[in-house]
Amino acid sequence: MAATEGRTMHSPPHQHGHARTHNSANPEQDEPAHPGQAHTPRSVAGHRAAVAQLLTGLRSADRTETMTLQAALGRGLAYDVTAPISLPPFANSQMDGFAVNSSDIPDGGAELRVVAPVPAGATPAALEPGTAAPIMTGAMIPDGTDAVVPIERAVPDRFPAPGQHSTVRLPATEAGTFVRSVGSDLRAGERALAAGTHLGPAQLGLLAALGLDTVTVHRQVTVLLAATGDEVVEPGQPLPAGKIYDSNGTLLEGAMRQAGLNVIRTAISADRPEELELLLREHAPAVDVIVTTGGVSKGAYEVVRQAMEGQHAQFLHVAMQPGGPQGIGTFDGVPFLGFPGNPVSCLVSFEMFLRPVLAALFGSPAPRIPVRARLAHGLKSPEHKHQVRRGTLHPDGTVGLEGGESSHLMHALAGSNVLVHVPEGISALAEGDEVEVWML
Known part of the structure; x- marks a missing residue:
């Protein structure tokens, strides 16, 4: 049965040892009631939730491992x-100074006899009344001590030589001053x-x-990355007329590896669905997630859509620019995500959907932290889409846009350090308006 736009999916048990997955689109995403009726795009939040539901089965007790720090x-x-x-396991000094009992020092200060020093790592003797013990930062506070006077407040402002009997004049100090108490952290x-x-x-x-010295963590997620297209060739090869070099594979593999994912990258798959199907079937037993780039739109020769016939997958449009066309489902029970073929679109898809979902489920990769910035110049955005633009965040807190809206602008992406978010419902922003940006 061919995959259809917006079709509700019920995935069968995984055939390769993965947990059973289930993904149901929102009711509003179901097939139109009548042929030709407009299909409502899925929201960014809705699609992210669908991706989270698809991948939830990967979070299980048997997918953990204990390793060294x-x-x-x-x-x-x-x-x-x-x-x-x-932490700390014992009360210790926050400063180099003199350990004292604050009750021994009146408001006007006092001269105290200096006793044996307390180095870090030693277990000191109890402090006698009327005395002060030179103490190092991090050293254990002697019994009878309730404060530390920093060395620079002492007269003289230096420790006596070893074995030298001396006195020191110290100002009044409150109990607890410069003392790190047990468990204060x-x-x-x-x-x-x-x-x-x-x-x-x-x-x-x-x-x-x-x-x-060891910690139990979630097992690294293994992703199969398959780039498709008759029009692309591997970098380093001759470039025939009408062809372009593949950047998607390198771009996405780099993003995924930087995010801590284990990536198995296939050779570029030509636009022959039977070959792509065989390639995916060959690798599926060894991976947790399948990600493809290209072949997910509504054209006549969309190889990923064709290869997914008979699988539990759907192809739909998300209200996002770039990265609107998306595929989601399972291939032989393995979670599958189909990203668009344009370079910026596939990276934005990874950042908007796969990265945040994995971060929420497994704590890795680290989530992008949103930052507020002021636009260096105005912009326009399609009102019914969440637009993601490339930009450069400057030290003064302003962000300038790099390149235009098109999803093929690799040079603009390479010159950017943030993704600039313009939420759905906003058609224009002026210079100085605040926007949310994610650091790349």
């Missing part, structure tokens, strides 16, 4: 981590990191501070 950089945390110890038994957290250097550093 060094190997887990960029991965997503599979389970909550509870702190096995407090994190208490034992509290949640240190939530499941789904993207593990960057700071998160891995926290796990190391808690004494952990």
Whole structure:
């Protein structure tokens, strides 16, 4: 049975060990009641939700692995981590200075006898009344101490030589000053990191501070990337008349690998549906997701649509520019996403749909953080579409647009550092208006 626009999908059990997937379009996306009736494009949010529903089955307990902290950089945390110890595990000094009992120093200051210093890593003796102990940053606070006076506030403002008996004059100080109390950062038994957290250097550093040397993460998602088209040839080959070099494969593979995905990239598939079908079937058992570029529009020779005949897939239009034509479903039970063939369109499709869904499900890749910027000049946008433009965010907080609206402008994309979002319902914005941008 051929795939049709807006058709509700019910995927069969995965034939290659994947979880059963199910994706049902919104009722408003169903086939028109009468031939020739206009089909309402799906919203960006609606399509993202459909992609999330399609891929939810990939999130399962058997798709996790435990690895060293060094190997887990960029991965997503599979389970909550509870702190096995407090941070800090003992009260310690925030400064190089003198450990004191604040009650020993009246408002006008006091001269105290200097006792043995407290280096970092040592277990000090209790502080005697009327004394001050030189203490290093991070060193354990002695019993009887409730404050630290920084060395620069002391007279003299230096530590005495080892073995030298001396006194020091210190100003009055409040209890708790420059003392890091036990658990002031994190208490034992509290949640240190939530499941789904993207593990960057700071998160891995926290796990190391808690004494952990391994962590359980979601398994890396493996994507089959298949570019299609008779008109494209691989870079480095002779360029016959009427042909263009394929940029989609390199562009998307780079974006996916940078996002932490494992990518299996096929050779360019010609516009012969039976060959594409064989290629997909060959690789499907070893991958989690299939992504194709090109061949998803309504033309007579759309190879991806033809190769998907008999599969549980649909081809529809999303109210987005660029990247309106989209394919979604399963191929032999493997989740399938069909992106448009123009370079900017396929990258925008990845950023708008696959990247945020994987980030929400697995904590990897890291989600794009939205930033507000002011337009350096005005723009126009189709009112009934979510437009994504390429731009450059400047240090003064303004964003300038790179190139026009066309989805083939690779040079403009290469010169950009942000995606500029113009939501559906907006037809024009003026210079100085605020927009949401995503850093690339």
